[in-house]
Amino acid sequence: xxxxGIDIGGTGIKGAVVNTxxxxxxxxxxxxxxxxxxxxEEVAATVKELVAHFNYHGPVGTGFPAxxxxxxxxxxxxIHKTWIGLDASSLFSEATGCPFxxxxxxxxxxxxxxxxxxxxxxxxxxxMITIGTGIGTALFVDGILVPNTELGHIEIRGKDAExxxxxxxxxxxxxxxxxxxxxxxxxxxxxxxxxxPDLFILGGGVSKSADKFVPYFNLRTRVVxxxxxNQAGIVGAALYARTKFS
Ligand code: BGC
Numbered sequence: 475x476x477x478x479g480i481d482i483g484g485t486g487i488k489g490a491v492v493n494t495x496x497x498x499x500x501x502x503x504x505x506x507x508x509x510x511x512x513x514x515e516e517v518a519a520t521v522k523e524l525v526a527h528f529n530y531h532g533p534v535g536t537g538f539p540a541x542x543x544x545x546x547x548x549x550x551x552x553i554h555k556t557w558i559g560l561d562a563s564s565l566f567s568e569a570t571g572c573p574f575x576x577x578x579x580x581x582x583x584x585x586x587x588x589x590x591x592x593x594x595x596x597x598x599x600x601x602m603i604t605i606g607t608g609i610g611t612a613l614f615v616d617g618i619l620v621p622n623t624e625l626g627h628i629e630i631r632g633k634d635a636e637x638x639x640x641x642x643x644x645x646x647x648x649x650x651x652x653x654x655x656x657x658x659x660x661x662x663x664x665x666x667x668x669x670x671p672d673l674f675i676l677g678g679g680v681s682k683s684a685d686k687f688v689p690y691f692n693l694r695t696r697v698v699x700x701x702x703x704n705q706a707g708i709v710g711a712a713l714y715a716r717t718k719f720s
Contacts, residue, residue: 490705
């Protein structure tokens with residue numbers, strides 16, 4: 475089935491039509507900048523523009539950078555606070571006339587990697603980590619997703635961990651790759667001691683530069699780099715809609 479997948483991120487809102495049987499995008503990826511404050515009405519207007527660009531009328535899957543339960547946004551670490559309690563699925567459906575299925579962005583990326591990327595066929599405990607404006611996590615047990623794990627927000631050295639180890643933190647503090655790798659290693663080490671994963675999959679834009687920081691890691695758990703790179707969020711969102719739409 476062909477489904478439009480959308481990935482709402484801190485800086486960009488990206489979409490493409492995805493063949494959910496193969497995980498391939500059947501159109502070019504289209505990107506619009508995320509409106510400055512990422513307020514609900516503005517984001518909905520951008521989503522509407524994106525759907526119109528594809529002249530698309532079917533079900534839409536959307537990755538969203540927050541806890542999402544049955545379409546309702548529950549947290550707002552890097553988005554406007556007025557999202558909390560809002561039914562994002564209904565908001566986008568009303569704006570576009572298409573049925574929307576909204577899922578946490580890291581969970582979407584994890585679904586794509588488990589089906590078509592670095593996690594394909596991996597049993598046991600797999601943890602996908604997306605590194606960007608925030609740190610997103612997706613936990614899989616024998617291929618089944620445990621949604622909304624939010625392990626980017628554990629406390630490390632008295633701080634919300636993602637404010638030290640995200641890619642945004644690396645850029646903001648102008649950290650060297652080695653200094654940042656040390657912070658990320660500390661975060662991952664904490665997660666491996668809590669969950670004993672069999673595999674970490676690292677995604678997000680910065681995973682393209684994995685050779686600059688992964689060599690500094692000192693972890694027990696095997697680390698691999700996501701294979702779908704910046705397509706994972708879009709592909710996974712479409713896969714999510716596929717499972718919900720009937
Ligand atoms: C949010 C998560 C999201 C992650 C990556 C975090 O700040 O709390 O829900 O998955 O950023 O966007």
